[in-house]
Amino acid sequence: MLRRLVSKRSLATLPASFASYGKNVFKGAVADKYLTKQGLPAGALNDYSWTKTSADKVAAAVGEWASDNGATSFCHWFQPLAASGVRHGLSGQVQNMMIEFSDDGSAKWKFGGKDLLKGETDGSSYPNGGMRATHTAGGYLSIDPTSPISIRDDTMYIPACFVSWEGHALDEKTPLLRAGEAMSREGVRLLKLLGFNVDSLTTNIGLEQEFFLIPREAYHRRPDLMLAGRTIIGRNAYRGQEMCDHYMAPFSLASPAIDAVKEMQEEALKMGIPLRTRHREVAPNQYEMAPLFGSATTQIDQNLWAMQIIEEVASNHGLTALLQEKPFNDINGSGKHNNWSIGTNCGTNLLNVGQVRKNSGSAEVFPVIMSAIISAVDKHGDLMRAAIASPGNDFRLGACEAPPAIISTYLGDDMTSYLEQIKDGKPITDYVPALRNIDLGVSCVGPLEVPAEDRNRTSPFPYGGHRFEFRAVGSSQNVSLVNTVLMTICAEAFKEFADAIEGGKKPSEVASAALKEHWKVIFNGNCYDEANQEMLTKRGVWRIDSGVEALNALGAAKNTALFKKMGVLSEVELEARRVVHLEHYIGTVEIEAGCLVDMINQHVLPSCKQAGVGQLSELTSSVFKLKEAIHEMESAEDVLEKARLARKLRLELMVEVREVCDAAEAGVPA
Numbered sequence: 122m123l124r125r126l127v128s129k130r131s132l133a134t135l136p137a138s139f140a141s142y143g144k145n146v147f148k149g150a151v152a153d154k155y156l157t158k159q160g161l162p163a164g165a166l167n168d169y170s171w172t173k174t175s176a177d178k179v180a181a182a183v184g185e186w187a188s189d190n191g192a193t194s195f196c197h198w199f200q201p202l203a204a205s206g207v208r209h210g211l212s213g214q215v216q217n218m219m220i221e222f223s224d225d226g227s228a229k230w231k232f233g234g235k236d237l238l239k240g241e242t243d244g245s246s247y248p249n250g251g252m253r254a255t256h257t258a259g260g261y262l263s264i265d266p267t268s269p270i271s272i273r274d275d276t277m278y279i280p281a282c283f284v285s286w287e288g289h290a291l292d293e294k295t296p297l298l299r300a301g302e303a304m305s306r307e308g309v310r311l312l313k314l315l316g317f318n319v320d321s322l323t324t325n326i327g328l329e330q331e332f333f334l335i336p337r338e339a340y341h342r343r344p345d346l347m348l349a350g351r352t353i354i355g356r357n358a359y360r361g362q363e364m365c366d367h368y369m370a371p372f373s374l375a376s377p378a379i380d381a382v383k384e385m386q387e388e389a390l391k392m393g394i395p396l397r398t399r400h401r402e403v404a405p406n407q408y409e410m411a412p413l414f415g416s417a418t419t420q421i422d423q424n425l426w427a428m429q430i431i432e433e434v435a436s437n438h439g440l441t442a443l444l445q446e447k448p449f450n451d452i453n454g455s456g457k458h459n460n461w462s463i464g465t466n467c468g469t470n471l472l473n474v475g476q477v478r479k480n481s482g483s484a485e486v487f488p489v490i491m492s493a494i495i496s497a498v499d500k501h502g503d504l505m506r507a508a509i510a511s512p513g514n515d516f517r518l519g520a521c522e523a524p525p526a527i528i529s530t531y532l533g534d535d536m537t538s539y540l541e542q543i544k545d546g547k548p549i550t551d552y553v554p555a556l557r558n559i560d561l562g563v564s565c566v567g568p569l570e571v572p573a574e575d576r577n578r579t580s581p582f583p584y585g586g587h588r589f590e591f592r593a594v595g596s597s598q599n600v601s602l603v604n605t606v607l608m609t610i611c612a613e614a615f616k617e618f619a620d621a622i623e624g625g626k627k628p629s630e631v632a633s634a635a636l637k638e639h640w641k642v643i644f645n646g647n648c649y650d651e652a653n654q655e656m657l658t659k660r661g662v663w664r665i666d667s668g669v670e671a672l673n674a675l676g677a678a679k680n681t682a683l684f685k686k687m688g689v690l691s692e693v694e695l696e697a698r699r700v701v702h703l704e705h706y707i708g709t710v711e712i713e714a715g716c717l718v719d720m721i722n723q724h725v726l727p728s729c730k731q732a733g734v735g736q737l738s739e740l741t742s743s744v745f746k747l748k749e750a751i752h753e754m755e756s757a758e759d760v761l762e763k764a765r766l767a768r769k770l771r772l773e774l775m776v777e778v779r780e781v782c783d784a785a786e787a788g789v790p791a
Contacts, residue, residue: 138387146393148269155182169266176234184232187277197240197262197281200293203248203705206597210429250697259286293601300608303687307615314622317481319465324417331455333443340441349713350445354782361452381438394423404452446513446595453522455596462588473587492632497610499642502528502663503674508603510671512709514595524581527664529644531583533574544636579648669764675699703764710767735785743778
């Protein structure tokens with residue numbers, strides 16, 4: 122009774138912003154209120170077969186909820202390819218009013234099962250890598266029932282998959298769902314062989330979203346920020362992050378940033394997005410917000426909404442949000458750490474050794490799963506590198522602010538020693554994570570109990586106790602490809618382990634063999650250290666420094682075979698993504714280089730001439746070199762060659778030209 126009274130008391134005193142949590146999302150108690158009116162049981166949406174048996178009833182319930190909340194339009198909300206860094210909200214949609222007209226001209230409400238389940242649009246006007254053309258343009262939308270419907274303003278948003286007339290995936294979401302099913306299928310099979318019977322697996326993630334907030338007035342004075350999302354010229358300020366004074370510093374009440382961030386959280390809460398954490402980041406005017414863990418599909422949808430909310434709400438406070446990875450030179454850029462784990466339908470986190478041991482009753486399950494993941498990382502580090510390759514990440518990876526482009530994994534000394542015994546053929550025993558106490562030396566402050574393992578922020582894929590953290594993901598990315606890759610490579614590893622066990626091998630033998638073959642990918646040291654990087658390279662750990670070459674690796678024969686075998690992407694779909702991502706890189710460089718030419722001609726040169734200072738001939742020559750390089754890039758016939766030229770233009774010539782411009786700025790009066 123006391124617990125019930127405390128619970129009621131807590132709910133009664135919730136702040137208004139908390140009480141509004143999830144009011145604009147059709148799920149849970151919000152949905153059940155309307156579903157039961159249609160004769161459907163509470164929780165009906167959890168059985169995805171409703172799309173085949175009860176679509177009209179669900180549509181009636183959704184329609185009433187939408188009307189009660191002021192929505193007059195609906196759309197199928199989908200995720201086109203190559204949206205990162207350029208497309209607001211990273212989504213596509215066609216908004217239709219929920220209305221039809223009678224013969225007498227009167228209007229009436231219209232929203233039925235067919236409207237809810239599917240839609241149609243042009244598939245040729247989105248990046249598609251040749252899968253669509255103007256004369257073969259059909260694009261079709263189908264509801265994703267694993268992610269909830271939401272309302273924002275006067276529109277209801279229905280998460281959807283986007284495919285071509287041939288059924289080719291034109292979006293980020295469809296392969297993600299396929300990869301999730303592949304991992305679940307093979308993982309359930311492996312667990313059953315280990316004596317742990319579950320019905321399904323799911324990937325759970327938590328995404329740490331970093332961004333900058335700058336005065337909107339200053340933003341509108343910078344063509345490069347407005348067009349490219351980053352400064353392509355501009356001297357460094359004398360004060361940056363050298364004093365380490367920004368990270369987790371207090372929000373200043375004298376700044377509009379705190380009010381903007383609070384409004385972002387409030388808007389997100391209404392849409393069921395629990396942006397629980399907020400803090401200042403390492404660089405000046407840089408911030409981070411992070412939600413609670415959830416299923417990959419829902420978390421990715423919510424992250425796209427969070428990014429859109431961040432951009433839109435910032436303007437309400439005279440600010441502009443910058444989501445690009447490296448908007449300013451020589452200070453930290455922004456990432457989006459992808460905290461990743463695998464859960465069972467019974468609530469067991471397969472990376473939590475205590476839960477696994479208790480719920481499975483076996484000491485074998487955890488080390489076998491860990492061995493499979495380690496083998497997947499070593500075998501397919503090139504795909505993990507490709508998944509984080511983006512124009513903005515060119516300036517982050519390996520710059521002592523994000524891990525290098527060498528895909529190793531940190532496990533910590535205790536875990537490494539434990540798995541090493543299995544690798545060496547010793548019997549599998551229970552792994553008990555060690556703890557240590559820290560005595561602060563102050564009598565009034567109790568000792569701290571902390572993990573025995575430290576945190577390694579230099580590793581691309583460290584194990585953190587109950588999760589792996591893919592630290593190298595870029596802030597502007599849709600992380601669907603990241604998680605599609607992680608689930609696909611694990612699905613293959615689970616399959617290979619299950620095949621071997623079914624073939625007569627003991628689980629311990631399979632784990633031992635995998636660890637022996639793939640042990641080189643484990644590294645617990647400092648990945649920023651150049652000597653260690655050289656050592657890992659010689660060891661044979663995947664290293665692809667160039668983002669362009671990483672993207673091109675999508676088309677490698679082993680990767681084509683992997684995605685096809687696991688039923689995630691066909692050869693046509695994978696090749697299309699290779700082309701789309703290379704074209705996205707090229708297009709980004711075209712924008713930046715063209716902008717640089719105009720800024721020199723329209724701003725730098727006139728300012729230098731007016732002040733009578735600066736290397737005018739060198740600036741003029743720089744414009745000529747840029748135009749030549751742009752022409753050479755655009756004249757290349759092969760998309761890979763064009764992308765290679767774009768990378769050279771961006772990371773070599775544009776860097777040199779920036780130095781000339783910044784030197785000129787030093788001599789021009791303010």
